[in-house]
Amino acid sequence: MPLVEVEDLCVEFGPTSAPAIAVDHVSFALDEGEIVGLVGESGSGKSVTALALLGLIEFPGRVDAKRMTFAGHDLLHLSGAERRRLIGKDLAMIFQDPIASLDPCYTVGYQITEALAEHGSEAERRDGGARRLRAIELLEQVEIPDAAARLRAFPHQLSGGMAQRVMIATAIACNPRLLIADEPTTALDVTIQAQVLTLLERLAHERNMTLLLITHDLAVVAETAQRVLVMYAGQHVETGPVPDIFDAPRHPYTQALLAALPEHNLDRERLRAIPGHVPGAYDRPPACLLAPRCPYAVARCSAEAPAMHGPPGRASRCHFPLDDAGRPTHGWSAAERVAAT
Amino acid sequence: MPDVAPIATLEPAPVGPLKEFWRAYAQSRGALIGLGLCIALVLIAIFANVIAPHPPNEQYRDFTLTPPVWGAGGTARFILGTDPVGRDILSRLIHGTRLSLAIGVISVTISLTFGVILGLIAGYFRGLTETVIMRVMDVMLALPSLLLAIAVVAILGPGLANAMYAIAIVLLPHYVRLTRAAVIAEAGRDYVTSSRIAGAGTTRLMFSTILPNCLAPLIVQATLGFSNAILDAAALGFLGLGAQPPTPEWGSMLASALEFIQRAPWVVTFPGLAILITVLAFNLMGDGLRDALDPKLKR
Numbered sequence: 016m017p018l019v020e021v022e023d024l025c026v027e028f029g030p031t032s033a034p035a036i037a038v039d040h041v042s043f044a045l046d047e048g049e050i051v052g053l054v055g056e057s058g059s060g061k062s063v064t065a066l067a068l069l070g071l072i073e074f075p076g077r078v079d080a081k082r083m084t085f086a087g088h089d090l091l092h093l094s095g096a097e098r099r100r101l102i103g104k105d106l107a108m109i110f111q112d113p114i115a116s117l118d119p120c121y122t123v124g125y126q127i128t129e130a131l132a133e134h135g136s137e138a139e140r141r142d143g144g145a146r147r148l149r150a151i152e153l154l155e156q157v158e159i160p161d162a163a164a165r166l167r168a169f170p171h172q173l174s175g176g177m178a179q180r181v182m183i184a185t186a187i188a189c190n191p192r193l194l195i196a197d198e199p200t201t202a203l204d205v206t207i208q209a210q211v212l213t214l215l216e217r218l219a220h221e222r223n224m225t226l227l228l229i230t231h232d233l234a235v236v237a238e239t240a241q242r243v244l245v246m247y248a249g250q251h252v253e254t255g256p257v258p259d260i261f262d263a264p265r266h267p268y269t270q271a272l273l274a275a276l277p278e279h280n281l282d283r284e285r286l287r288a289i290p291g292h293v294p295g296a297y298d299r300p301p302a303c304l305l306a307p308r309c310p311y312a313v314a315r316c317s318a319e320a321p322a323m324h325g326p327p328g329r330a331s332r333c334h335f336p337l338d339d340a341g342r343p344t345h346g347w348s349a350a351e352r353v354a355a356t
Numbered sequence: 357m358p359d360v361a362p363i364a365t366l367e368p369a370p371v372g373p374l375k376e377f378w379r380a381y382a383q384s385r386g387a388l389i390g391l392g393l394c395i396a397l398v399l400i401a402i403f404a405n406v407i408a409p410h411p412p413n414e415q416y417r418d419f420t421l422t423p424p425v426w427g428a429g430g431t432a433r434f435i436l437g438t439d440p441v442g443r444d445i446l447s448r449l450i451h452g453t454r455l456s457l458a459i460g461v462i463s464v465t466i467s468l469t470f471g472v473i474l475g476l477i478a479g480y481f482r483g484l485t486e487t488v489i490m491r492v493m494d495v496m497l498a499l500p501s502l503l504l505a506i507a508v509v510a511i512l513g514p515g516l517a518n519a520m521y522a523i524a525i526v527l528l529p530h531y532v533r534l535t536r537a538a539v540i541a542e543a544g545r546d547y548v549t550s551s552r553i554a555g556a557g558t559t560r561l562m563f564s565t566i567l568p569n570c571l572a573p574l575i576v577q578a579t580l581g582f583s584n585a586i587l588d589a590a591a592l593g594f595l596g597l598g599a600q601p602p603t604p605e606w607g608s609m610l611a612s613a614l615e616f617i618q619r620a621p622w623v624v625t626f627p628g629l630a631i632l633i634t635v636l637a638f639n640l641m642g643d644g645l646r647d648a649l650d651p652k653l654k655r
Contacts (some may be wrong), residue, residue, distance in 0.1 A: 017535050027400070032595040069553060071549065071552060071553065095557070096557075097557040099557055102554075102555055103553060103555030104555070106553075107553065107554075110549070110550065112545055112546060115545060115547065116544040116546040116547050116549075117547055117549045117550070118547045118550075118551065118565055118568075118569070119569060120568035120569050120571075121568070129517070129554070130554050130555070131556075133555060134555065167372075169373065182550075185550075185554070190413065250535075
C-alpha cells in the first residue's frame with residue numbers, strides 16, 4: 016500500500032464565484048522509501064500541494080480532494096490535535112530559506128530538542144540529558160562539525176549551509192516516514208547544494224524515508240530523484256522514472272523544459288524558450304492549459320481537456336504524447352497545427 | 357558522483373547573546389550614564405532606611421522652612437533644607453525614590469502583562485476579535501493621557517494604589533498596538549510555519565514562538581513607559597489625586613510647596629530635580645536599549 020495517496024486534490028483561493036485555482040485535480044501516490052521529485056516553474060502549485068498535504072492551507076484557501084491519505088490516515092478530516100500528533104512526527108517539511116525557517120530567539124539545540132520533547136521516545140520525553148545527547152547525535156548525522164558547541168548557537172550565527180543542515184536535523188529528529196523538502200537547495204551555492212542533496216539522499220536510504228523533493232531545478236531532480244512528477248499551472252502533466260523522463264519526455268511541456276536548459280543549447284546563440292506566459296488566475300485556457308503555448312497544439316487541444324493516460328508510472332496529460340524521438344503520436348498531424356498565440 | 361568533502365573549517369565558538377548585547381549597548385555614553393543613574397536610584401530605594409539621615413515624616417517644628425546647607429541659615433543637619441512643616445527634604449526625597457520606582461514597576465508590569473496578551477490575541481486571531489480590541493484601544497488613545505488618568509482616579513478614589521491602576525490603564529493601548537503590529541509582522545514568517553509543521557498548537561505558537569521575537573520593541577517601550585508612569589504619578593500627586601499626605605511622593609511634595617516658590621524655592625526645586633533626573637535616567641536607558649535591540653538600527 017502506498018504511503019501517501021492523493022486523488023483529485025484541488026486548492027483554490029479567493030471568492031467561490033471566481034476562484035484562483037492553485038492546484039487543479041492533482042493525483043499521485045508515494046511509496047515507502049521512494050525519492051520523488053516534484054518539478055515545475057514558479058507558480059505551478061508545487062509548494063501549495065505540499066502545504067495542502069500537511070493541512071496548512073488556511074482561509075482564504077480551500078482544500079478539497081477525493082482522497083488524501085497518509086499511511087491509512089485520512090488527512091482531510093483530521094481534528095487539530097490528531098493532525099498535530101501526525102505531522103512533526105511522521106510527516107516533516109523543510110523550507111527554502113533555512114535561516115528564516117529557524118526561530119531567531121532560540122538556540123539550535125533548543126529547537127532540535129523541542130520536537131523530541133513532544134514526539135520523541137519515552138526516555139527523550141522525560142529526560143533533558145537524553146534529548147541533548149540525541150540532538151548532538153542528529154547534528155553529527157547531518158555532518159555538522161563540533162556538534163556539542165553548535166548546540167548553543169543562534170540561527171543568525173550559522174551560514175546558509177549549516178542552517179539547512181540544522182533544519183534537516185530538526186526534521187528527521189522524530190524519524191518521519193515522509194520528508195517534504197521544498198526547494199531545499201535554492202538558497203545555497205552550488206557546492207553546498209551538492210552536499211545537502213547527498214545528505215538527503217543518504218538519510219532517505221538509511222531510514223527508508225520517503226523524500227518528496229520540490230524544486231524548479233531539473234538538475235537537482237536528475238541527480239537525486241527516482242521518479243519525477245511534473246506540474247504546470249496547478250496541473251499534474253507528466254510522471255515518469257529518472258532518467259527515462261529526461262531521455263524521452265512524453266509531454267510537450269517537459270520536452271520544452273529540457274530544451275530550455277543551457278546544456279541543450281550549446282549550438283545556439285539564444286536559449287530555446289517557451290513562448291507566452293503561464294496562465295494566471297483569470298486567463299486559464301478552457302481545455303489543455305499548455306495549448307496557447309504548445310508547438311504541437313491543434314484544434315482538439317483547445318476543445319477537449321486531456322486526461323492523464325499512459326502506461327502505469329509513465330502517464331502524461333496530453334492528447335498526443337511524444338514518442339521516444341520527441342514527436343507527437345496518437346494520430347497527430349502537422350497539417351492541423353494551430354499557431355501558438 | 358565524486359565524493360564531496362565535508363565542511364572542513366571550524367568556526368569559532370559563537371559569542372553569547374548577553375555579551376553581544378552589552379557590546380552594542382555600551383557603545384553609547386548616554387546609555388551608560390542612564391544605566392548608572394538607574395542603578396544608583398535602585399540602590400537608593402533599597403537602602404533608603406539606611407541612607408536617609410531622618411525619618412521622612414518626622415516633623416521638626418523648630419526648623420520649618422530651613423534653607424539648604426549652603427544658604428543663609430542652613431545647617432548640616434538638614435542638607436537640602438526642610439519643608440513648611442519641618443520635615444527633612446533630603447530624607448523625603450530618598451524615601452520618595454522607593455515610591456516612584458514602585459509606581460513605575462507596578463504600573464508598567466500590569467500594563468505590559470495585559471497589553472501583551474491583548475496584543476497577541478488581536479494580532480494572532482485577526483478578524484472581528486482584532487477589530488474589537490483595537491477600536492477599544494483607539495478610544496482610550498483618543499483621550500489625553502492625564503485626563504484619562506484623572507477620570508479613572510475620580511471613579512476609584514484618590515490614593516497611590518488607585519493612581520497606579522489609572523496609570524496602568526493609560527499606558528495599556530501603547531503596548532497593545534506595539535504587540536499587535538509585531539505579531540502580525542512575525543506571524544507570516546517561515547519559522548512560524550516550521551513550528552506549525554512540527555506540531556505546535558495555538559498557545560505554544562503564540563507565547564513560545566512568536567512572542568519572544570516581538571520583545572525588543574516592547575522592552576524599549578516598557579523602559580520609556582517607566583518614565584511616563586513616574587511623570588503621570590507626579591502629575592496626579594500634584595493634583596492631589598495620587599499619593600495623599602504625608603506620603604513623601606515627589607509630585608505631592610511639589611503640590612504642597614507651590615505657594616512657597618518665591619519664599620523658599622528649595623522646597624519646590626529639589627523634588628522637581630528628582631523627577632527630572634529619574635525621568636532622564638530612564639529615558640537615556642530606554643534610548644540605549646532601543647539602539648542596542650532594534651535590528652533596523654544595527655550598524
